[in-house]
Amino acid sequence: MALVQRATDLGSWRFAWSLADALRPYMMRRAYAADWLAVASAGLVAAEADGNPAGQATAHRSLSSAYLNRSDYEKSTFHDGRALELYRRTGSAEGQAATHNSLSLALWYGGRLEEALAHGLRGADLCRATGFRLGEAITLGNPGAILHELGRRPVCRSGLH
Structure with a gap:
């Protein structure tokens, strides 16, 4: 420091x-x-x-x-x-993806679920577009949990593609 x-x-x-x-x-x-x-x-x-x-x-x-x-x-x-x-x-698409994921967390924890979902999905889309499969898998965890919390379980079960 x-x-x-x-x-x-x-x-x-x-x-x-x-x-x-x-x-x-x-x-x-x-x-x-x-x-x-x-x-x-x-x-x-x-x-x-x-x-x-x-x-x-x-x-x-x-x-x-x-x-x-x-x-x-x-x-x-x-x-x-x-x-x-x-x-x-x-x-930097990778930086944008990581930031969308972080925004997803902060918004989710702050109770702004719809915004959190949008950022989580955007982060996953950026990972997918750049071929960063591990990042996509990690990033999709947040939207899945948010959809579950929103009561949209059928969307969770059908997959987030």
């Missing part, structure tokens, strides 16, 4: 946001909310200073995940919205 902040303070923008992104899986496993938010925030500052939209998108995704972990669905959704815009700009 201190290294990301120090690199940001010294103007080593690319190193700082890349390190912040590399730490995301560790932060996700450990779920140290305050540290995670500090690292992701420093990564966002660095990516913005670097003018790197891909770095900004990854920082927003990390912030979204940290807020999702804290059950702050409004902030999670905000950061995913920013990430989605940036991934669209950079043309």
Whole structure:
């Protein structure tokens, strides 16, 4: 955490946001909310200073995940919205798919089931379109559970194609 902040303070923008992104899986496993938010925030500052939209998108995704972990669905959704815009700009279908999946979770947990369903299905569609079969399989879990919660069990049974 201190290294990301120090690199940001010294103007080593690319190193700082890349390190912040590399730490995301560790932060996700450990779920140290305050540290995670500090690292992701420093990564966002660095990516913005670097003018790197891909770095900004990854920082927003990390912030979204940290807020999702804290059950702050409004902030999670905000950061995913920013990430989605940036991934669209950079043309990253994989980033868009992951972000739609994350939006699906935040909206679902926040009780916005129809929106959650739409984002989950869009994420699965993007995975399918790019041939990312594992991502498609993982992403379809959310819409299936949401459809079940909405009482649309026949759609669940018939498959989500």
